[in-house]
Amino acid sequence: MKYKLVFLVALLSLFSCAQQQKNRENKLAKAEKILDKKEVIYSISVQIDMPFELYVNDIVLAKEYSKSRKIMGIDINPYLLKNGTYTVKIRLLPLEENNEMVIRPKDVATSFVKLVRYELQREPMMGRAKNYKVLEELPLPQIDTVVPILETEWEIEITELPYEIKGWSNSQDLSKMNRDELEKEVKDFYVLLRDELNSGNPEVYFDYATQRSLETISFNYTDKDKMQQSILDNNNLYKLKAKGTMYPIENYKLFIYGDGKLCKLERIDEANLGRNCLIRKNGKVKTWISSMLHKPIGSDTFEIIRK
Template identity: 35%
Template sequence: MIHQVAKEKQITYSISATATIPVVIYFNDIKVSEENTPLNSSIDVNGYALKNGKYKIKIQIFPVFRRGDTTVSPEDIKSCQFSFGSFTRDRATGDILNPKTYSELSLKAPNAPVPYFEQEWEVEIKDLPYELEGWSKGQDLSKMDKKELEKRVVSFHEKVRDILDQGNGDKWGDMTKKRAQETAVFYYSNNEQHQTSVSENTANVAKYCKGMMVPLEDYELKLYAEGKLATLERKNHTMEFNNKSPLDIKGWGALIRKGQKSGAADYRILLYLPPNSNDFIIVRK
């Protein structure tokens, strides 16, 4: 059973982003933007804030790879706009209610072009009506031997890739159980909505992933949340992928499903090791 929160307290914190050049956004030392791409959206961060408190936002701005740019101009940086705020959502209609802006994340652009730009801010979350365990008790993976850690993370990804490629939605559901349970909490789902989401995710693996997963390749190990989370991400730019151009998959999760006709989607998994355990658990995406 999921504890139900009164609608007026179902607060979602978010980062609003408008950028015509590639940006990557981090919250609580976790990459929360989907990929290295221009953005014109609001990114929910409830899933990466386990409780009320102070958090860091970091934004990186990069040159436009498909244009062949090697630097970012001060004008491009100044054209980007970011802010931190919150809202509530009508789950029946999807409408955004009671939007608030707490911080305009103003950029301090340099005076000359740079290879990339980075800036950080501290923000505070005060009104979450829940507290999640998440990865808070996880082992510090940064203290492990990097080669051994990468070997184990790759092995886990290979196992998950095989499950997805077999279309085994039930096994995928078992492996993502903790993630689904905590997602229901921070997304304010009721029990029926949670069960529907789990069923749909299970069915989609059988429908879309069977025989469609690309090989696990061109990856690099990434650690987030001050060393408590690990994943694999694609490390090189692409100009096109699976008959879609332009499509740059640099920074995507290494588990990638081809689209039926063109394009692709990734199944990013963030892993943590509980205390006194050698078995990774999928906790976020």
């Protein structure tokens, strides 16, 4: 019986060693998977020779009303909750010609929209992007005569996001509310935020933006400790810069986005047209503070969810 016991102990010892080795291999595989995980950013690259508005899934990405050529890349990860199919839409707006407001064929011909993808560059002094690639040209409809406005949309496929976030997927449909009541409620919330910032109490603003901060960790691949430090730094900055410098909530219009799930107040005066209504000004420098709102199902309170 003794040799059986010795054999059993040896067998158990071999099994234990094998299990430990397997555990080590699993941990190593997980570590390698984390190291190899690509921090993919999707972006819309544009060159537009007229004013325009750009949207993804009915959420505004940009409203650019200057008459000059605009060349920019607009990261769309904040508005991508998971992999899947999304709709990109652009509205090209007219310029003045011969006392008429029109879109000219030559301006459309020299403009372009592209879906691009890159990975975050973590090497110092090497820029922000690596492995930059144009995934798709999003063709603008070419015209042979002037038109008053031009709008088009495309479907894009997002396939490489390593995250899935909640965002506004479980939010109330604000478009079902009475418009006047909604506008009053939204304005009251903006006034609350504005007054707290103006009084030197930015903690209130950041409390209402908690979910946005948590999701930024995912879609911007931000280290949690660095994100916490960023919030602390911004809180201290706003104590200094926002106190006594906030614009009043005026000259605005309520916009509803995201198929009814999102809303914000945007300025309609020429100097701030299309910008968020939360504005601070230090000297000649104006800062538009993030204020895209949603209201989670079951909640009576708005939250700040994006810019």
